[in-house]
Amino acid sequence: MIRLENITKIYSNGVCALNNVSLGIEKGEFVFIVGNSGSGKTTLIKLLMKELDSTEGKIFVDDKDITRLKRRYVSTLRRNIGVVFQDFRLLDKMTVYDNVAFALKVTEASNKKIRRSVPMVLSMVGLSKKAKMYPTEISGGEKQRTALARAIVNNPPILVADEPTGNLDPNNSWEIMKLLTEINMRGTTVVVVTHDKEMVNAMKKRVVTLNNGCIVRDVQRGDYGDEA
Template sequence: MIRLENMTKIYPNGVTALNNVSLQIQKGEFVFVVGNSGSGKTTLIKLLMKELQPSEGKIIIDNKDITRLKKRYVPILRRNIGVVFQDFRLLDKMSVYDNVAFALKVTEEPNKKIRRMVPTVLSMVGLSKKAKMYPKEISGGEKQRTALARAIVNNPPILIADEPTGNLDPSNSWEIMKLLTEINMRGTTVVVVTHDKEMVNAMKKRVVTLKNGSIVRDVQRGDYGDEA
């Protein structure tokens, strides 16, 4: 599903963000990526989304080398990768319903499909009664669930969550992780980038640790570890 082969990313200022990283994530896996600030986690996400191009190496997603992907095909790649951000990135002037529907509209899905899919995914994340409300009217946990609904409404095979619990209290954090687990159980490959040590230790999923741009630990059913 996702394969990195000897991937290096050096920024124009000479900083090596990732150094000769090789990693394989199978279809349907749930993987935590952990590490201190500056370890390369954000760069990794941007490379997977093709916001950045590696300096060396390959990125294979669904048997396609995206390092060679032409610019006009990048939107197609991104439709297959749902992303949830720590800061939600909701559109303030749109309701919860319209924020989620927007993800379908930009891919020019028919209105009939939008009217069917949006209520379904809002129900999945427990926001059916909040559909007409606006971001400023809902809690942080509800904003993150809206962002999650938007990320999965296209039914992408891959979901990347970048610090999804970073701005949430423990109760809401567990609700988000429960939803991510349910999404994973439906067959979606889930990659969670996080600093949340308690969550990682409790979940007992695969844990990949980055340090100074290199993978220093890769453990099945692991914990946060001391290297991060």
């Protein structure tokens, strides 16, 4: 599903964010990417989303080489990768319903599909009663669930969550992780970038550790580990 082959990313200031990284993630896997700040986690996500281009190496998503993907095809790639951010990135002037619907509208989905899909995904994340409320009127946990609903409403085969529990209390963090697990059990490949040591240790999923731009550990049913 996702394959990195000898990926190196050197920024214009000379900083090497990733150094000869190779990684394979199979369809339906749940993978944690961990590591200290500056280890290369954010760069890896940006490369997957085609926000950045690698200096060397190749990246394959669903067996398609996206390394030199032309800009006009990037939007198609991003429809296949749902992303949840730590800071939610919701539109404050839109209701919860409209924030989720917006992800469908940009793909030119029909009104019929929007009316069918949005209530269904809001129900899945437990926000049916919050549909008409605005982001300023809901809690942090509810904002993150709205962001999650927006990320999955297009039914993408891959879901990437970048520090999804970073701004949440422990109870809300567990709720988000339960939802990510449910989404994964439905067949979606889930990649979670996190600093949450307790969560990683409890979940017992695959853990890939980055340090100074290199993969230093890759463990099935692992824990956070000392290297992170």
